[in-house]
Amino acid sequence: MDFAFTDEQLAIQETTRRFAQERLAPYYMEREKEASLDMVAVKEMAELGLLGVNAPVEHGGMGADCITAGIVMEEIAKADINYAFMQLMTSSIGVLLSKLAPPEITNEFVPKLLQGETLLCMGLTEPGGGSDAANLQTKATKDGDYYLLKGEKTSISLAAQSEKGIVFARTSEGGARGITGFFIDMNQEGVTTTRFDDVGCTPIGRGSIFMDNVRVHKSQMLGTVEGKGFYQIMNAFDLSRTLIGLQALAPAISSVEETWQYAAERQAFGKPIATNQGVSFPLAEAETLMEAARNLCYKTLWLRDNDLPHTAEAAMCKWWPPKISFDIIHQCIVINGHYAYSKELPHQQRLRDVMGYHIGDGTHQIQKMVIAREKGGMVTLGR
Ligand SMILES: Cc1cc2nc3c(=O)[nH]c(=O)nc-3n(C[C@H](O)[C@H](O)[C@H](O)COP(=O)(O)OP(=O)(O)OC[C@H]3O[C@@H](n4cnc5c(N)ncnc54)[C@H](O)[C@@H]3O)c2cc1C
Secondary structure (H helix, E strand, O other), rough: OOOOOOOHHHHHHEEEEHHHHHHHHHHHHHHHHHHOOOHHHHHHHHOOOOOOOOOOOHHHHOOOOOHHHHHHOOOOOOOOOHHHHHHHHHHHHHHHHHHHOHHHHHHHHHHHHHHOOOOEEEEEOOOEEEHHHHOOOEEEEEOOOOOEEEEEEEEOOOOOOOOEEEEEEEEEOOOHHEEEEEEEEEOOOOOOOOOEEEEOOOOEEEEEEEEEEEEEEEEHOOOOOOOHHHHHHHHHHHEEEEEEHHHHHHHHHHHHHHHHHHHHHOOOEEEEEHOOEEEEEEEEHHHHHHHHHHHHHHHHHHHHOOOOOOHHHHHHHHHHHHHHHHHEEEEHHHHHHHHHHOOOOOOHHHHHHHHHHOOOOOOHHHHHHHHHHHOOEEEEEEE
């Protein structure tokens, strides 16, 4: 077993860390108030190759492996989890698009996306529910060489800011087998969006997408045949869920690092609070959990890079690291005392941001259903 990153990965990690700490970390709290990404910073990320790290070079990516995408994810998210979303979006659905869209789209839109010049959203969830995604109701009705999309998507990250979207719609009955993905223009006739007032991740934001007979050419379908959309997005989820593990863990790593320092300086009863095991042991436990969670995520990325099955592991990465991250940040807030119960310190913002990743891309329960199905068989789903 070799746990070491390669020299190239270490160099990318160092470049990413320097950029993230200098260019993103100082503005994390300010950006929450402005509820928008600084697109100049996104462009700078792109110039350093930090968008679509694992996307093919011919489409403007770095052509790196998924482990490298994870390294970038982690370093960016330690500074600002929202900019890491840009890497998440470009590495998962950006790559999905680059694999499945026709050349007009892969040659024009994907490079633009990876250059940080535009935004893309992905619409699967509907008002009727997100967990049972195979039951979605948005309809795509054939009309000559076109499809007419009708329905509503909700809780969609970047819905209101994106230039383009990938939306999943029903081309036939039959559950998961009747779902097809389409690439749409978010400004075209028939598309309207709203924006939610969220408790966290405000620079990304979520919203609804209303589609009223949106006309899309058949060439905008993902893949060459109808009915593959559900499986395409589930495959992309195996990567995004793993990357989310590292993304959601990173704010806890930052909070613990800052809290060690605070505990060494803050005095109570005439000595640094760090001398109390009641303070140092929760941080020691946090270090242990974070180490285990990081290893789980990197092992899962290694499985993907080696074309080995990793659906159960990806689901583990999606539920456990975000959960322990939330608990650890909460513990850091308690150790930082009253100062941390204020918007002056970033811990509370990290807590709210991480909470979103308990739900987006599938809740804890859904991940545990996936693990149970993979390990215990279909009987665990009552089938
Ligand atoms: C920050 C954020 C970003 C998001 N971004 C996107 C996006 O970009 N694109 C997109 O399409 N969606 C996005 N979502 C939506 C997200 O994927 C859904 O919210 C999620 O899949 C859950 O769906 P739901 O909220 O409709 O909950 P429901 O499906 O209504 O479920 C409600 C609760 O019941 C539980 N539950 C349901 N069925 C079972 C079961 N069989 N066993 C046990 N428990 C069950 C669920 O775990 C959940 O706790 C985002 C959500 C958030 C919070």
